[in-house]
Amino acid sequence: MTLVGLSVKNIRRNRLRAVLTVLGVAIALLAFVFIRTTLDAWSTGAEHAAQDRLGTMHKVSFTMDLPRTYFEELDGTRGTVPGVKAATYQNWFGGKHPVREQEFFATIAVHSDTFFDVYSDMAVPPDQLAAWKEDRQGAIVGEALAKQFGWSVGDDVTLLGTIYPGDWKFTIRGIYSATRRAVDRTQFVFHWTYLNESIKDTMPEQTERVGWISTVIEPGARGADVAQAIDAKFEEHDVQTRTMSERALSMEFMGSFGAILTALDVVSGVILVIMMLILGNTIAMSVRERTNEHGVLLALGFRPKHIALFVMGEGLAIGLLGGLAGLCLSYPFINGMGRWIEDNMGAWFPYFQIPIDVAITALLLAMLLAGLAAVIPAYRASRLDVIDALRRIG
């Protein structure tokens, strides 16, 4: 037996209490890891967004559209605006499944000739891509979306238009897969020409308009310089533009959720503080019950520092056990759920798995906070008067 062994053996004194305490720490840790993973997944889209892709939108707001002629001008600048390799345009369609309206997915009208050149991280089998280009009402959907709704190539699908009212009929011509982790696998893309021609009579003011223009820059080109050059090109036009990298765009989008993210951040900290307080109370109770034993140890010649170290060691051991148990719960639970989230909420969380740094941080925090929780009980135990302690019947 060793001094450390003696400290750890104290955990076995009341097995039920020890198990419940460890379980309490484990569940608090599970909640912490879940929130941190959510926050991480939320920012993953931005962090892993393509750096070589730029988005050009209306200078006032990304909800306002641009004349399609801007694409013509921009596309025509290949070789004249330094750094632009390819460009495409798209419109947010805002379609919904007519029955499962609550299940959100992105529906986008795209320029079929150029879209998959610019978005090369969305891989479509060549034969499906060719078939789609031939079908004006054809659509290509992400593999996760196809799985979610049980769609296969050749299926006829009707969507309910929200921005562009009416029933919109499509035929699934292809299913794309993602070649990078941050790519949303739940998008529904179709021909911009289908949208543009369909609204000529009902919404003529909306025709020949595009939501935003995406460009890919040449390798080695500086995104900021290219963005500046694009915006300068339209500076003297009626509608000015704002161009930024996809990553900056994602960051800006995330920024609009800043308060929610901050609140989640705070909640994850509060959970750990509550865990620490409960743990402190449990350790204090356990130490109080052992006052007589500590008196005996002091009588035998153990020093107050030994008693304090025993209590601290006990706290750290509970933190370590609770932390490991928490991670054992977290991995199957969160990662299992993460796969479902990726498939069903890929627009917001394209990648939802526990990052290793979150797991390590959680384990270290569990030990640190358990150690902190034991500080006051340890201090009080070390201040015991040996005679008083021995008088307490164990």
Add this chain to the structure above:
Amino acid sequence: MSAEATKADDGHTKPRADKPTIIRCQDLGRTFWRGKERLDVLEELDLEIPEGSFEALMGPSGSGKTTLLNIIAGLDRPTRGRIEVAGKSLGDLSEAALAKWRSQTIGFVFQHFNLIPVLTAVENVELPLLLTKVPASERKKRAQTALRVVGLEDRMDHRPQQLSGGQEQRVGIARAIVHDPKIIVADEPTGELDRQSADDVLTLLERLNREFDKTILMVTHDPAAAERASVLRKLDKGRLS
């Protein structure tokens, strides 16, 4: 452990006149305060105990027996007077030095046994050795030897709740002797035991005194226990009679 003592005709170990004094109290006093009320628990107490004796201390409740025992064992400090135990003036020692001295010089036997419930018998006995530089394997060997001395070689891996009261107290005695202290202090060692177990424990204490030359100071209310000691001292209202 050395075996050297003088045995009298009645079988009791008698203090030998040629043995040096191991415990010396001079004009010892201990005062407690309960609010503004002054309690002189020990007063002008002089005491000399020779090495190798087995002494019993009796007296009514509140007479100061346990207080005297605690002072001799280095758990408490006197308010007045001087105390010297095993050649050390305890008043001159710091708290840390006193704790170290205690761990080397004193073996404790408690009324309520005070074993650690999560440890086995051998682990409980090993406790005082954790403070020494003795290697782990040697510590275990010594703890096993101490348990053999008290006749519990077949209970080494039992936890306290798996032992009878008498066995628990014998584990407590093994813990008190494992580090080979010069003095064993026993506070009501038979207070929680039935007659038979009490006799066994007292026989064991006699044997430790006789065969291993341990100086034993025992506080007791039990006349039968006191009779087993070689010297009986009575304490009343803080004074030895």
